[in-house]
Amino acid sequence: MRDQAEKLREIMRDLKFSNNINNNRKRTKNTRVLAITSGKGGVGKTNFTVNLAISLSNLGYKVVIFDADIGLANIDVLFGIYPKYTLADIINGRKNILDIITDGPNGIKIIAGGSGITELMNVDRIMLDKLSNQLEKLESMADFILIDTGAGVANTVLNFVKAADEVILVTTPEPTSLTDAYAMIKVLTMMDEDNKIQLVINRVKNSKEANDIYEKIEKVSSRFLNVNVEYLGYLYNSKLLTDSVIKQNPLLLMYPNSPIAKKINGIALKILGDQKSYEDSSGIKKFVNVFKSFLDKGGN
Secondary structure, eight states: OOOHHHHHHHHHHHTTSOSOTTTOOOOOSSOEEEEEEESSSSSSHHHHHHHHHHHHHHTTOOEEEEEEOTTTOOHHHHHTOOOSOOHHHHHTTSOOHHHHEEEOGGGOEEEEOTTHHHHGGGOOHHHHHHHHHHHHGGGGTOSEEEEEEEESSOHHHHHHHHHSSEEEEEEOSSHHHHHHHHHHHHHHHHHOTTOOEEEEEEEESSHHHHHHHHHHHHHHIIIIIOOOOEEEEEEEOOHHHHHHHHTTOOHHHHOTTSHHHHHHHHHHHHHHTOHHHHHHOOHHHHHHHHHHHHHHTTTO
16 A cells, blocks of 8 residues: 555645756745744644654755754654754854764754754854854755744743744644744734744644634734734644654654655645745745844844
8 A cells, every 4th residue: 555655745746836846846946934833832733843844854855853842842753863062062062063963864954942042042153153144054954944932921932932934833623822922923923914824723623623623723923913813723632642652753653654754744835735825935044134133132
C-alpha cells in the first residue's frame, strides 16, 4: 500500500505545484516565514508545528523550526532529540548559526531558543548586527521557517509574530481558548491591519463542530475588527497524538495514514496552494529587519 507521502506527491503533480516533485522540491522566490501561535497554552500548537514541518518535508521542501517559546520550549522533546547549543550560544559569541542547528527527522533543522530568547532583549548594537547576519544565512537553507512562539500576547510573543510573513493561530473548542484566540486576533490587527491570520482548530469531534467555531470567530472578527480570518482546517481529538507525544515520535512518522495525519497533510497542501503568499513573501530579510527594529527599542 502506498504511503501517505506518495499520495501527497501525486496530488501535488495533479495540481501542478511542481514540475518535478519526485526529484524533489519546488523552489520559491523567498523563504516563507510562518509564526505559529495561540492565545493560550495547552492547545497543541507545538505538536501542530512539528507535524506540519514533517508534512512539508515529505513534499520535498526544506524546513527550519525556530523554537521561540520562552520557558516552555519543547520542540526537541517532541522529536526525542536534545540540542547541544541554543540561540544563547550565538549571543554569547561562542557559536554561529550553523553550529547551533540540530538535525531532526526528514531533514528538518531545529534552532533551539531556550534562554537565548530572553537574552535577546539585552543585546548591544554589535551583537545585534552579528546575530542579524547569522539569521540571514537561513535564507539559503530553507523554503519554510516555522516559528513556534509562546502563547498569549506578551511583547516577546507578539514581536516574533510581527516579524513573520504569515500567522497561523491554533485554538480549541474550549471557551477560554476561543476567547483568548479572539484577543490574539484583536491585538494582531491593532499591530498591523494587514496581518495575514490563518486559523487551525484543534481537538474537535467532527467537521460540524469545527465549522461552527470558525464561523463564530470569523463573524465577530469581521464585524468588530474588520478583519477576515482565513480557515486552514481542523484536527481531530486523537489518542494517537497523545501516544506519539509519550513515545517522543511525531504522529506523522508513527501513524502516517491516520485520519489526523491526513488532516495535517491537507493543511500543508492548503498552505502550499496559496501562490500569492509565494509572490508576496518577503523572506528572511523582513524577519531580520523587523527583529532588529524591536530589539533596538528594547523589545517594546
